[in-house]
Amino acid sequence: MRRLSPRLLRCAAALALAGGCFGAQAGNQIYEPLAASVRAALHAAVSDQAPPDTRFTRSPERARWLDEMSRRLARRMPDEAGRLEFLRAVHYEATRAGLDPQLVLGLIQVESGFKKYALSTAGARGYMQVMPFWVDLIGTSDSNLFHMRTNLRFGCTILRHYLDIERGDLFRALGRYNGSLGRAEYPNLVRGAWENNWSYALFRVAQNP
Template identity: 65%
Template sequence: MPELRSGLFALLLLAMAPAWAGAQREEALSANVASAMRRSVTDANAPRLVFDDAREGQAWLAEMSRRLERRIPDRWMRERLLTAIQYESTRAGLDPQLVLGLIQVESGFKKYAISGAGARGLMQVMPFWVRHIGTSEHNLFELTTNLRYGCTILRHYLDLERGSLFRALGRYNGSLGRAEYPNLVLGAWRAHWQWQPPAALRTAKLESAGARN
């Protein structure tokens, strides 16, 4: 029962608040970490869907677009955003559906959101990151730049916490050790964004793998 009450409370908070203002804490970075993160955020490749099977990519885009339609009515904008999320998440070794859940909680998919602490954009990135790993030309309200920073930062926290998603999410929000924020993100991920390829595509992939073996 306590777990059920905790889950219901998290969902209630999510329904009441369209965004959970992020506030990553400014911490010293080693030279190697800063250099690796700098390389990541300055990669200017154009976003594209990254799937082994193009049909799976189109199925993912269509389904995620349907789920996002209420928040972003314009189809072109939805698909542009989703393509960038999938690309930047995959590039950072993150689950795109998890990142969708994080964006829902952090900004409610508002591109120009600003928190009371000054975090900016879709993934609520703190401006000090530009000083540490970016350049003065980087605009945190620009869609792909914000996603690239956000995914790079979350990847850094995951590595720092040795793969603990719960602790990495706490660091991302500046609330390490508290359960509210990780529970909100994980709840949004599981309730709204989890996805598997259609059964026909999964069967085709298995048959293709069997044929190669």
Template identity: 60%
Template sequence: MNKRYWFLVFSLLLLNTNFTFAGAQKEETLADNVASAMRGSVNNANPPRLVFKDHKEGQLWINEMSRRLQKRIPDDWERRKILTSVHYEATRAGLDPQMVLGLIEVESGFRRYAVSNVGAKGLMQVMPFWVRYIGTAEHNLFDLTTNLRYGCTILRHYMNIENGNLYRALGRYNGSLGQAKYPNAVIGAWKNRWHWDKSNPTQEKTSW
């Protein structure tokens, strides 16, 4: 094969690949009480559900988020399953579900079986060492709810470390603390594509 052929092949791969910021959370020593709390969180599995006081608002939310996600995940049942799980696990961890959707967009492009070059797995690109630290050998990071539960628990942990500073917590989550590119990408995706205003539920936010 000549060089021109391989150049064309590589160019096509670049055009058809969605590059994301694969996660690389740093291994760290956890205080016993922190590890215990995180372990309790990831092992407390409940069936995902939308967490809205008003059922109608919940339906507006999932219908609108499903519309935005349609191009990336064509199957309606799969979209709604992911969105319901995201809303439940994010809310459970005290995180904004729309921000978590932005993080997932940046981390994995909503590919459930994504694996980064450093071994991070799934929608939220969770590093496998977390299973050793706070989980059990039976936990599968490619399982939808398991991955989201881990990812939201880990981000909540970093939010606590950073006293609620989302920008720095996102840097820790991606293993890029002190660098602006990743937090800006997540916050940009959140604000530009996933922001939710219940007073204007069909605002012009488009899928990508």
């Protein structure tokens, strides 16, 4: 990812470490017409039902990841049962979309500050601040962007779509996600949150069984 100057990076890192929420800047994806084939593929990606995620009970490494991420998230999500459910869902939806769960946690921190019912001035909703036009494009009439699993499914699918458009360029994909393509502030805020709060050296993105 392209980088800011050291001074601006220090500012981004300080904001990330402070656990700030940048919702006023976040979640403003811009509507772009989609080819019918792309629209159909994205619709299929958000529509299939997620199976129960039992991998954490089978993998000591995933269990360690869950324990560590839960410890870090406890201040922002005090309810342990809800926190663990959220982290399992983040892990599942991120890896399903071929994303690093730590990146997704960093993005959620910047987008909503881990607030389930966050609503931006532009109308973006939920943890990953998904714009409602995506429901019309690829969802169904009962797609509720304030529902945890639905919001994470849409958000991860959209970020994967932008990564595919940008041929793996995370800087540009994050810019598209935020509606600020070409500007460095938002991508570096996400990277600062990811690297300073959610990095986990022992964790490797695993393929779904």
